[in-house]
Structures are given as C-alpha cells and as structure tokens.
Amino acid sequence: MAKRNLADYKTFNRVLEESKIIVALTGAGVSAESGIGTFRGPGGLWRTHRAVDLASPLAFRANPALVWEFYHWRREVAFAAHPNNGHIALAKYEKKCKEQGRSFTIITQNVDGLHRRAGSENIIELHGNLTKVICTKCKFIEVKENNPICEALRGRGDPSQKDADVPEIPLSELPKCSACGALARPYIVWFGESLDPDILDQARTLVETCDLFLVIGTSSVVYPAASFAPFVVERGKPVAEFNIDEEPASANFQFHFPGKCGSTLPKTLG
Ligand code: BJW
Ligand code: ZN
Numbered sequence: 001m002a003k004r005n006l007a008d009y010k011t012f013n014r015v016l017e018e019s020k021i022i023v024a025l026t027g028a029g030v031s032a033e034s035g036i037g038t039f040r041g042p043g044g045l046w047r048t049h050r051a052v053d054l055a056s057p058l059a060f061r062a063n064p065a066l067v068w069e070f071y072h073w074r075r076e077v078a079f080a081a082h083p084n085n086g087h088i089a090l091a092k093y094e095k096k097c098k099e100q101g102r103s104f105t106i107i108t109q110n111v112d113g114l115h116r117r118a119g120s121e122n123i124i125e126l127h128g129n130l131t132k133v134i135c136t137k138c139k140f141i142e143v144k145e146n147n148p149i150c151e152a153l154r155g156r157g158d159p160s161q162k163d164a165d166v167p168e169i170p171l172s173e174l175p176k177c178s179a180c181g182a183l184a185r186p187y188i189v190w191f192g193e194s195l196d197p198d199i200l201d202q203a204r205t206l207v208e209t210c211d212l213f214l215v216i217g218t219s220s221v222v223y224p225a226a227s228f229a230p231f232v233v234e235r236g237k238p239v240a241e242f243n244i245d246e247e248p249a250s251a252n253f254q255f256h257f258p259g260k261c262g263s264t265l266p267k268t269l270g
Helices: 009-018 057-062 064-080 085-099 114-118 197-209 225-234 261-269
Strands: 021-026 103-108 123-125 128-135 141-143 184-188 212-216 239-243 255-258
Touching (some): 064 184, 197 225, 212 225, 255 261
Parallel strands (some): 239 255
Antiparallel strands (some): 128 184
C-alpha cells in the first residue's frame, strides 16, 4: 500500500486533479448534518428498536404494520430534510468533472434521495430508495411520493411513543401494490437480501476501473459495499476516507480526512 498521507490536503488535491474516473461511496454520515440519524450512532434507535433490526425481512414478516410505521417516519424525516454542504460539494465536483471530460459517480448506501436533490446525476443507489415500494407478491416496483403513503399511516411513527400505546394498523389498510392489490413493502435492501444484480454490476465495474475512490460517512461494515474500497486498495489505487471517526477499515486507506464531511468535502473538492 502507498504511504498513509492522512489529512494531507495538498497531496490529495494533486491526486484528485489527475484522476479521470472518480468514485465516491457514501453512507449515513453524509446525511447526518441534514438531521438524518445514522444506523450505528446514537440516532440508530426508533422507539426501543435498533433501526438495523427493523430493516429486515424477518421483522416485516413478523409485524408489517410496525415496520411500515418506522418507514413512514423515515420518509417524513427524509422528505423534510435538505441537502447539506457535503452533498452540495459532491454535486458541484461532478459538474466540474463533466466539464473537464472526467467521470465522477456516487455509489450510495443511503435511501434518502438527498444526493439527487443536491444536483448529483451519476448516482448508483445500492440499498434502494424511500420513495419506492415493491409488491410482496408480483414484485412490481413503483414510486409513491405521496405523504402519508396511505391514510392509516397519517400521524403515525412518532419515535417517542411506545409500541404498546399505538394500536396496530390492520394489514388491509397498509400500502398496496397498484398492479395486483397485494401488500407492498418499502423498496429497500434489507439484511440477508440480495442487491439488484444490475446495480451491483454497475458498481463493481466502477470499483474495478476507477483511479480514485472516496469513502464518505460510512462505517464500512456492511457488505457488499464494505468490500469495494479494499478491492481498490488491492488494485494499488488511492482511497481517501472522510469520517468523523476512524473505523476498523480506515488503516488500509491512504488518506483520512477527519471531521464532519459537511466541512471536509467543500474544503477538499471546492
Ligand atoms: C460521519 C458524520 C459526518 C457520522 N461526517 N462522517 C460478507 C461477510 C459478512 C457478512 C456478509 C457478507 N456479505 C453479506 C453479508 C451479510 C450482510 C452484512 O454485510 N452484514 C454485516 C453487518 C456483517 N449483508 C447483506 O445482508 C446484504 N445482502 C447481501 O450481501 O446479500 C447476499 C448475501 C447475504 C447473506 C450472506 C452472504 C451474502 C444487504 C445489506 C443491506 C443493508 N441494509 C441497510 C438497511 C436498509 C436501509 C434503510 O432502511 O435505510 O442499509 S443496513 C444499514 O447499514 C443501511 C446502510 O445503508 C448500511 C450501511 O451503514 P452506513 O451507511 O455505513 O451507516 P453507519 O451508521 O454504520 O455509519 C455511519 C458512519 O458515518 C460512521 O462511520 C460515522 O462515524 C460517520 N459519520 N456523522 C462524516 N457528519
Ligand atoms: Zn403486485
């Protein structure tokens, strides 16, 4: 591995300007400054549940109404949020690359849509999107941006309430597929589920061909996304991490920019 340059803005700037294919992998940390809680940080709890426990096919099978309440709340938070300086710096840098005939793509694990709202265009959404649903029966995927997504969810999802104090919504009143009328679920990749193979192929092609890889606001513990940066390191290409903390994978990366990415991204890409 190349020598670690940690927060060496000068060397990074030279590497950045020389790179023709740049890929940024983003995670929940990039949206933290927009008020969207991360998964493994203090914001990773909803009522008494860990967010990662509700983001599972098992949880949905056991209690679809509870999981829908959680996602209804997540949708409301995301719809009300605004892109922050980190999202905006990435979108501006993509525009600059386009003008210079270079390629800049975001591979995001986030489902909040904030990169697109900031103006980024080349985005690969690995784990789905909160605006979409997929039918549990016929697998029809559709965009549902109305809020609430169904009447029964109006006013629901308050994270400070206790499950026991909230009457359960009958199955027949939860969101339905527009094609066949069966129960619809959030179009989100949950633990143990496979990612869309075409989307994963697109991401892997970039990981195999990029000449600079940025790892932004992710704990780098969830696969397959967690395997991307180590693969780039193995190819001998530079990886730069932007994170408030050091994560287990950080030691393998050539650059590490500590601090909130709402500050470090404008400073490095601006
Ligand atoms: C800031 C900041 C600021 C804060 N500025 N930084 C190989 C080995 C072991 C296990 C597996 C494996 N392959 C697959 C698995 C199983 C599993 C997995 O990875 N498990 C691990 C946890 C061990 N993976 C899967 O199941 C995936 N499916 C799959 O691979 O299918 C095939 C298969 C299955 C089973 C076995 C083998 C193969 C699917 C993964 C789907 C993940 N889904 C979720 C929830 C849905 C999204 C939603 O509802 O919103 O996606 S989980 C959750 O974690 C979410 C996130 O996208 C994802 C990543 O989290 P992220 O973004 O990194 O957030 P945090 O909170 O962890 O970190 C935030 C970071 O930001 C921190 O570092 C902070 O310091 C930092 N930060 N503020 C800069 N201002
Ligand atoms: Zn259907």
